[in-house]
Amino acid sequence: MSTPTSLPIRTVTDPDVKATYAVDQSVGATAPGDFEVVRARDLGDVVEVMRWAHETRTPVVPQGARSSLTGASVAIEGGVVLNTEGLDTLSTVDPLEGLAVLGPGVVTKTLKDAAAAEGLFYPPDPASAAFCTIGGNVATNAGGLCCVKYGVTADYVRALQLVLPGGEVVRTGHRTAKGVAGLDLTGLFVGSEGTLGVVTEVTTRLLPAPDPALTVLATFGSLEAASVAIVALRRERHRPSLVELLDRAAVAAVQALADYGFPLDCEAVLLVQSDRPDHTSEDVQRYAGLLTDAGAVDVAVADDPAEADLLLAGRRALSPALEAKGPRYLEDVCVPVGRLTELIRTGREIAARHDVEIVMAGHAGDGNLHPSIFFDPTDPPSRQRAHLAFSEMVTAALRMGGTITGEHGVGTLKAPWLAQELGERELERQRAVKALFDPRGILNPGRVYWS
Ligand SMILES: Cc1cc2nc3c(=O)[nH]c(=O)nc-3n(C[C@H](O)[C@H](O)[C@H](O)COP(=O)(O)OP(=O)(O)OC[C@H]3O[C@@H](n4cnc5c(N)ncnc54)[C@H](O)[C@@H]3O)c2cc1C
Numbered sequence: 411m412s413t414p415t416s417l418p419i420r421t422v423t424d425p426d427v428k429a430t431y432a433v434d435q436s437v438g439a440t441a442p443g444d445f446e447v448v449r450a451r452d453l454g455d456v457v458e459v460m461r462w463a464h465e466t467r468t469p470v471v472p473q474g475a476r477s478s479l480t481g482a483s484v485a486i487e488g489g490v491v492l493n494t495e496g497l498d499t500l501s502t503v504d505p506l507e508g509l510a511v512l513g514p515g516v517v518t519k520t521l522k523d524a525a526a527a528e529g530l531f532y533p534p535d536p537a538s539a540a541f542c543t544i545g546g547n548v549a550t551n552a553g554g555l556c557c558v559k560y561g562v563t564a565d566y567v568r569a570l571q572l573v574l575p576g577g578e579v580v581r582t583g584h585r586t587a588k589g590v591a592g593l594d595l596t597g598l599f600v601g602s603e604g605t606l607g608v609v610t611e612v613t614t615r616l617l618p619a620p621d622p623a624l625t626v627l628a629t630f631g632s633l634e635a636a637s638v639a640i641v642a643l644r645r646e647r648h649r650p651s652l653v654e655l656l657d658r659a660a661v662a663a664v665q666a667l668a669d670y671g672f673p674l675d676c677e678a679v680l681l682v683q684s685d686r687p688d689h690t691s692e693d694v695q696r697y698a699g700l701l702t703d704a705g706a707v708d709v710a711v712a713d714d715p716a717e718a719d720l721l722l723a724g725r726r727a728l729s730p731a732l733e734a735k736g737p738r739y740l741e742d743v744c745v746p747v748g749r750l751t752e753l754i755r756t757g758r759e760i761a762a763r764h765d766v767e768i769v770m771a772g773h774a775g776d777g778n779l780h781p782s783i784f785f786d787p788t789d790p791p792s793r794q795r796a797h798l799a800f801s802e803m804v805t806a807a808l809r810m811g812g813t814i815t816g817e818h819g820v821g822t823l824k825a826p827w828l829a830q831e832l833g834e835r836e837l838e839r840q841r842a843v844k845a846l847f848d849p850r851g852i853l854n855p856g857r858v859y860w861s
Contacts (some may be wrong), residue, residue, distance in 0.1 A: 416466075417490065419458050422447040431493060432485045434478040436823055437739060442487035449493045453571075453579065453610050459492050460608060461577030469855050470575075472604035474514065474546030477538045479740055480821025482550070482603050482857050492608060494545045503528050508616045509568060509585060514545025514609045518552075521614070530616040533560035536817070537726050545609045551601030553817030555725070558644075558775035559651040559685075560617075562817065564600045571611035572599060575848045585613055598843070603819050604854040606847045620685035623651055624694045625718035628706040629676035633657055633758075633770060636678035637751040639704035640774050643682065644747050646700070648693055652683035653775025654725050660771040663731035670724025671717060676707060680774075681721055728771055732782045735769075739785070739800040742824075743807035744778040744816030756806045757781055764795040764802075778816035805830070820858040828858065 422428045432441030450456050463470045469489030476483050485491045497513035500521065504510070505528050510521060518532075518539040525532045535554035536542055542552070548570070553562045569583030583589070583596035599606055630636040636655055643653055656664070656679045661672045672679060680701065684693030691713070698709045712718040732738060745753045754770060757779075761768040772779035781803060785796035804814050804827050814820070814827045829837050841859055845851070 416462075417446055417448070417459070418462055419448055419455055421490075422449065431473065431476070431491050434476040434481060434483040436479050436481040436484065436821065437737065439481055439484045442485050442489075444487060445485040445489055445491060447485070447491045447493060449496050451496050453497075453573070456492065456494070456497075456573045456608050456610055457577045457579065459490060460573045460575055463490060463852050464575040464577070464850060467850050467852060470608075470852055471854055472545070472549065472608045474543035474549075475517070475538075475541050477542040477546065478550070478821060479742070479818045480815075480823040482819055482821035482854065483546070484822070486855065494608065494610070495543060497545075497610060498543075500524055503530065503616070505530060505616075507585065508587070510614050510616055512544060512612055512614070514543060514548070514612060516544045518542055518544060518547055525616050526619060529619050531619045532566065532614060532616055534563045534566060537729060544612050544614075548600055548609050548612055549602065549604050550817070550819040553773065553776070553778065555654060555722075555773065556651050557773060557778075557817075558653050559649050564597060566615045567596055567600050567612060568615050569613035570596050570599055570609055572607035572609055574607045575850060575852050579610070580607070583613065601819070603821065603858050605844055605858050606853065608853075620651065621687045621690050622715055623683040623685040623718065624690040625712040625721055626680075626682045626694050626697050626701065627672075627710050627712060627721060628680045628682065628698075628701040629673055629708045630678040630680070630705065631676070631707055633678045633754045634751050635705045636680050637754055637774065639680060639701050639706060640750060641747060642700055642704045643697065643775065646697070648684070648686055648689065650682045650693070650697060650775065651685040652681065653773075654681040655679070655771060655774035655779070656681075656725070656728065657770040659767070659769040660728060660732065663735050663769070664724045664727055667727055667731045667734065670727065671720050672724055673708070680706075681725060683718075732769060732771075735782075736784050737787045738769075738782040739796055740818075741779065741781040741783065741800060741803050742815045742818040743781075743803055743812055744776060745807050745810045745812030747775070747777040749810040749812070750774060750777050750779075752810060753777075753779060753807065753812070757803060760799045760802045760806070764799045766792070766796050766799050768799065773816070776816065777812065822857055825856075825858060825860045828860070
């Protein structure tokens with residue numbers, strides 16, 4: 411299908427600029443031959459595009475910073491990319507009500523910094539916070555590094571403004587601290603991956619700022635030993651604000667980028683933090699004792715904030731570090747924390763059986779791992795084996811009572827497994843809900859629901 415030329419709004423015409431909006435960060439994403447890009451400047455632009463697209467039955471891909479790892483923001487053949495990065499006004503940070511009101515194009519770190527300037531805290535912390543947008547975070551219900559204590563994006567979205575196919579502008583939720591009138595449509599839109607409406611304004615909850623975090627770094631003789639320690643940490647009354655796991659290869663990849671202070675002579679590293687006001691020193695000392703008792707080989711408390719920042723920067727550099735190692739399928743499975751050891755063991759068995767390298771790392775305090783499954787792009791059988799290993803990791807997580815995606819979303823990457831997790835009847839119900847908002851199926855078709 412070729413895009414009708416009568417799109418009532420200015421599109422990007424420079425082919426080089428246009429190409430930068432074609433793909434996201436997912437493995438193997440390719441640009442379609444024929445698509446248009448609109449960079450929305452205000453609500454009116456979004457309304458115009460959504461009205462026209464509905465009338466002409468043209469696919470629309472809502473898009474933020476294109477950091478999706480699942481293909482959810484890749485341009486579609488014959489469709490329009492509706493990029494909302496330009497809707498980047500942060501109009502309100504209100505300490506009394508504990509909220510912020512902002513456009514979907516505001517970068518996550520910008521919101522975090524603006525909140526911090528008022529003595530407040532916006533907790534969701536994807537490792538991509540320096541460049542991803544709040545609109546993308548809302549649409550994927552993004553998680554990140556401090557979910558183990560603070561939860562995910564959904565826990566902080568109070569209200570939304572959206573534009574539906576056809577151009578209707580709707581508001582969901584409430585600005586007040588409480589509000590139970592009607593169904594929770596805000597919750598429905600959060601995590602809907604651009605399949606129900608285009609987010610044009612977000613009202614988020616903010617917390618009082620915690621203390622600057624202190625960090626414990628513990629090394630282990632095996633991944634299994636580290637996962638036993640994670641279970642012990644989860645039983646803590648004062649839960650850590652961060653529990654991140656890196657295996658030997660992940661540490662080596664990070665240290666190959668720069669010296670972030672990670673030790674290379676161990677099988678696994680756990681980074682653990684406390685940000686509890688007035689209790690960080692006490693907490694990290696207690697965590698250090700607990701990690702030692704749980705079998706850590708070495709435990710160090712980074713009481714110098716610069717040292718702690720460096721370690722965290724190393725953790726944030728993990729994704730580019732592993733990318734530099736070579737092409738990979740990136741997993742995002744999440745299991746009950748009590749099954750983490752089993753997931754790690756199963757990952758090892760799968761790697762050995764298919765003769766592929768699987769690097770284990772992730773937000774292990776939530777049971778959410780991001781195993782990287784490497785392949786040689788010049789060797790098709792190696793790619794096939796890696797894909798088989800990827801598929802087996804997903805089904806193993808489901809078998810353990812987990813989910814196919816902890817935070818990255820379904821996109822196109824995980825769409826083949828959605829029915830396995832939800833069941834056919836639930837999938838049909840969800841498709842019916844989508845049809846209520848998007849009867850012509852123009853919003854991000856082929857993503858999440860596959861058809
Ligand atoms: C290095 C790296 C680290 C990452 N770490 C994490 C992590 O720790 N935790 C985590 O959860 N994710 C992580 N991600 C994934 C990604 O950053 C998140 O999914 C993020 O929320 C996407 O935001 P974005 O602005 O880039 O959105 P995009 O990639 O542009 O879009 C993502 C989805 O949101 C939809 N969307 C975007 N804007 C709108 C809008 N205005 N209205 C409706 N739908 C919209 C798109 O259609 C698509 O479905 C990481 C990615 C990278 C590259």
